[in-house]
Amino acid sequence: MDHAAVLALYDRDMREGARPESSDARVERTGGVVRHVGGEGGWSGVLWSDLGAADADAVIAEQVAYFTGIGHEFEWKLHGHDRPADLGQRLTAAGFTADAEETLMIGETADQLVAAEPxxxxxxxxxxxxxxxxxxVEANERAFGHDGSWLRDLLHARLAADPDAIVAVLAMAGDVPVSSARMELIPGARFAGLWGGGTVEGWRGRGVYRALIAHRARIAADRGYRYLQVDASDQSRPILERLGFAPLSTTTPYVYTR
Structure with missing residues (x-):
């Protein structure tokens, strides 16, 4: 994989050229920014920006005014290669709160088409x-140790509004959910997004996580997606690297709450 070329393709395809994640969402391009306005239960935020030191603060203020004006909490999804270099500091100064940094990892769908059974x-x-x-939701809460109400709301909204754009899967041991994950499929994109993969303690290290990746990769391949994209935590990054995913940048959610 040509890392620089794939990262540039990712920026063009999934950020600058972003498409709405669901039928009731919209993407807007204004003033060096691409923003996503989510529908019911959906995500709102800034996906891409190309700013200079002279105009960054003014553009940040414009986005705050816009999203608060329509009553949306929102996220500025900062990537490690975004400009200007101090954009994260400027977001903090404007009232944003940074969540944990993750690693943007990309793998080729074809590389994950293996016979990885649970x-x-x-x-x-x-x-x-x-x-x-x-x-x-039960599996997610047991795996990550936090409230899963947000996931319940997201799944209900997305399955009702656009079920073809999301693939949600469970790993079941009898009647007990032991792992869960989802995949987001935006029509016309070349990247399928893998999200939320988590396995409950006691089932980790036994191939469940790998099986869920392979399962989703087969679906993505059938639907014509060439790449798989993950925002990986420190825990999942080494697993994904062993599976052939490449770290191409970092992502940090900067959240603005009124």
Whole structure:
């Protein structure tokens, strides 16, 4: 993989050329910024910017005024290669709060098309209804140790508004959910986004996480996506590197709450 070329393609395809994540969302381009305005339960924020030191503060203030004016909390998704170099400091000074930094990792879908089956006694099932959503929230809460209400709201909204744009899956051991993950598929893009992969303690290190990646990769390949994209935590980065994903940049969510 040509890392520089793929990163430039990612910026053009998923950020500067972003498409709405659902049918009730919209993408707007204004003043060196591409912003996403989410629909019900959706994500709102700045996806891409190309700013100079002279205009960055004014553009940040414009985005704050816009999103607060429509009543949306929002996120400025800062990438490590964005300009100007001190953009993160400027966002903090404007009232944003930085969440944990993650690593932007990209893999080729074809490289993940392997016979990675879950361990004996575990099966992978799709999430398509309210009962499945509740099991997915349960798995997420047990895996990550925090409230999963946000995931419940997101899944209900996305499955109702645009079910073809999201793939949600569970790993079940009997009647017990032991892992969950989702994939976001934006029509016309070349990158499928892998999100939320988490396995409950006691089932880690047994191939469940790998099986969920391979399962989603097969779906992405069938739908014509060449690349898989992950914002990886420090815990998942080494696993993904062993699977052939390449670290291309960093991402840090800067959140603005009124």
């Amino acid at each position: 361990p004996e006694g575990v099966r992978i099932v799709p999430v398509t209804d309210r009962a499945g959503v509740e099991l997915m």
